[in-house]
Amino acid sequence: MRIGNTLYLDHQASTPVDGRVLAEMAPFHSELFGNPHSSDHRLGWESAQAVENAAASIAALIGVNADEIIFTSGATESNNLALLGLARRAVGGKRRRVLVSAIEHKCVLAAGRALEERLGFSVEQIPVDDQGFVEISALETTLDDDVLAVSIMAVNNEIGTIQNIGSLSKLVRSLGCIFHCDAAQAPVAMNMNCIGDYVDILSLSGHKMYGPKGIGAGYVARELQDRIEPLIYGGGQQNGLRSGTLPTPLCVGMGKAADLLAGDDAEERRAQLRSRRDGFIEKLMNLPWPIALNGSEGRARHPGNANIRFGGFSAHDILGALQPHVAASTGSACTSGIPEPSHVLQAIGLTGDDAEASIRFSLGFDTKDEDIMEAVGQIEGVLKRLSHAGLVRSA
Known part of the structure; x- marks a missing residue:
């Protein structure tokens, strides 16, 4: 969308x-x-x-x-x-x-x-x-x-x-x-x-x-x-x-x-969303960086959710560089203006660095195949720029 x-x-x-x-x-x-x-x-x-x-x-x-x-x-x-x-x-x-x-x-x-x-x-x-x-x-x-x-x-x-x-x-x-x-x-x-x-x-x-x-x-x-x-x-x-x-x-x-x-086509729409989500994850995983999925896989996961860990990068750096082209969010919250690692990602065993390298992309029923291709291209371009700028640590 x-x-x-x-x-x-x-x-x-x-x-x-x-x-x-x-x-x-x-x-x-x-x-x-x-x-x-x-x-x-x-x-x-x-x-x-x-x-x-x-x-x-x-x-x-x-x-x-x-x-x-x-x-x-x-x-x-x-x-x-x-x-x-x-x-x-x-x-x-x-x-x-x-x-x-x-x-x-x-x-x-x-x-x-x-x-x-x-x-x-x-x-x-x-x-x-x-x-x-x-x-x-x-x-x-x-x-x-x-x-x-x-x-x-x-x-x-x-x-x-x-x-x-x-x-x-x-x-x-x-x-x-x-x-x-x-x-x-x-x-x-x-x-x-x-x-x-x-x-x-x-x-x-x-x-x-x-x-x-x-x-x-x-x-x-x-x-x-x-x-x-x-x-x-x-x-x-x-x-x-x-x-x-x-x-x-x-x-x-x-x-x-x-x-x-609750309509007759709801399950079909969920299946289509899940398929697009899986394709998005697969394309990201094929990029030449240490990229991983946080959480469960397949049907035991929200069909639009892709919480992705970009090893060695800062999620805030990635999201900032993606603006205004892609809207997504980090798994972290701000309390009284003080950023803190996501309690969810910490609860599943991620370190603070890994939690701060994670971004939640959430697709919707209106997300198209061409949106996914463009988003992956934008992300790839940002990772290249951040790597060349030295804004990446050892994963």
Whole structure:
């Protein structure tokens, strides 16, 4: 996908809004603008029905009931509602431990720190292997009947590893623990129509699935809803779990995006994306530098994810030199302006230097074969220039 002069290979950061999603949303910005909570007139009823339809679409995507879908501002809010909401209602109870995988999104890890510092819970990280899969033996050893919840993401946002949620669920639930899953990256990566059978709470984000930004959803099993303390209080909307006027156009857009990713052609689109991703990786591996893939391979990986390690180079140097021609991202995050190596890449055993030599390229359904060829050519040219400039260390 080309945006002006830039090849966009950062779809795991944000996907473009599908044109069919935009078309579905448009009327709710203009003539169908009624407040969905206005229950005394037709415009309110129409907006309310549109929101209900969107919730039903999202519920169908993951195999649950529409009244178990709670709209939020995004997966970060959904993750916070899940972990903080559960813990606030469980203060003083027997279950005082929470387990999270070592490669969770920063918002889950930050929520975990809040549980420790503000509510006195013990939050422990479950290690992963060198491909990013949760170590089952470590989880078995750590689980006990004092664990309140376990949070494991379905698809990693940096290295694309797809966890076996069914197997993990069986283990977690065997001791009565609540299983939370950050599934923000999952709709593009996998068929989710049975995931609701395996999790108790799940988080989604509109802009990771070809929907709009500013909207997300949380699935909260019906029997758990009275065990969640809201983060936002007000008019008691959405079963009292998340008050506030719902943004009808955004809800409609996310619902339409869910319909498209649950459609008959979704698996074919994923297969095509996977094939292009594999071709991209193969072409990069054939370049005359020590280049390697971080994480798992094949179908156990997000079909658009290619987290590539350029041995001896700096990812920031490469990305800077690629501008404005290729948009991708490093696996590192900035906290208070201080760069730090990716916790995900460190968790799978990479050294600091190797982590800082890694770039996440994430292809999308709109990536074309010619985009891949051009991107590889741009990368090859940059590596040559950096090598000639002496900006490479011994790998």
